[in-house]
Amino acid sequence: MACYVKFAVSGPDIVCEEFDGELVVLDLKTGCYFSFNRSASAIWDLLTAGIAPAVIEEALGQAVSPLVDNLVEHNLLVALDEPGERQLDGAVLASLRSVQDAPVVEAFDDLADLIRADPVHEVDEAAGWPHQKEAVSF
């Protein structure tokens, strides 16, 4: 089903850098980072500019909903409660036509353990988390 909803970057913890048309995106909250190929980067730019996915699909002639689902699943994008833009200007259309490869986003989570928030168990106030009660304290 065609999606005409507007999407946006999910928050200020999503930061990205562009390298010759390709993006590296880092989620500061989770520590996950992502490598976008040129096609995925172009689509990301349109989505975050408020263009509705269905409009991008029409212009590209290929489905972008799997990519959108993936970006939402990784909490990089959120759907807003408003309709997306339905117009693409000429420059954007020309840019989209240069997109030839399938969009690919590689996800990396090797940094996630560094900032993951874990539940606190068995706190001994003299020792501090995460020592067990019998831990030696000074």
Place this chain on the structure above:
Amino acid sequence: MASSERGCLILSPVRKVGRKDLASFARDALAFARSLDDARLTRRRLRLHGLDLDLIVADPAYALACERVYAIDPLAGAPQPGLRLTVLDGENVPDMPRCVWSDSVIGGGPVRDALEADNLAGVYDPERDLWQFHDPETGEGVQLMPTVDTPPPWEASVPLRLFLHWAMHGIGRPLVHAGTVGLDGDCVFLAGAGGSGKSGTTLCGILDGLVSVGDDYVLADVTAEGVTARPLVKIMKQDREGLQRLGVDPGDPCLQGPNWQGKLEFEFDRLCPGSGARALSGQAILLPSVTGGERTSARQATAKEAMMALAPSSFAQLFGAWRADLSFLAEFCRRLPVWRVDLGTDPAEVAGFLRGFLAGSRP
């Protein structure tokens, strides 16, 4: 612990802290450090490359560890930006502030967020109950740890690394996780994960008469004029096999260790006199890999590939300033040409490749 050695001690009360009041605790800890009587502490003023470090430690061994490793700038003239850094342990300073986390979850993210909200930086190592707080506005930092032997074994390689990274960010010269090899004032950066060949390639180069500012962490700044690398530490490390492969006798009196990794450490300017440079102009980023090929070969790569090689290890080992790190590393990678290098097996051939590359004969 301390109580059995020192008799009666007055311990500070343990404060419960969470996201809402961690920054307040951090500021109290910084104020406590500021108020301490110097007579209880060991003080060193160290002129690093771009930063005057005022190091105040409760355990004198910590000062020695820093002096053993840090690269001092012999030409530092006028006063530089400063970092007043106090390292306290519960054995020597039992009345130091102590806290226990009281929220239902803890982790690097919640601690970072709580401090950032009050314009502070910091981390907590829950395995060791070690806190680090830095106030970039006042240029002060404090480390709180239960005992003198709290720090992890890798701390000796670059003591107080995160404080230096945070403070150096303030002057636009943060740490970059890369090796360097130079010639005639220029250098290439060697980037990649552990085992990619950064240290071995750096040592290979300086044994052949090239220069360096470090093989692991270096200081880098990106300006309109270009990218400049400077030393943070004067020590390099290598395992016995690597040393022998490069023709270095593991019994050489310059070598110390083994360290926590089983590697031998050495002041590289002592092992190879004249190899230690004060500053080098970056010309390229090389992404080395050990492939076992007969000859060294190189092919052009992209800034994004350099970023993906640098970012994981930099982010993992230089925690607490990821937003600034991403921005800095991106600019660093965009400013320099990038090459993937498959290292040959003959050290003389690898050194020749580096020398030729630096002299301008690119593949």
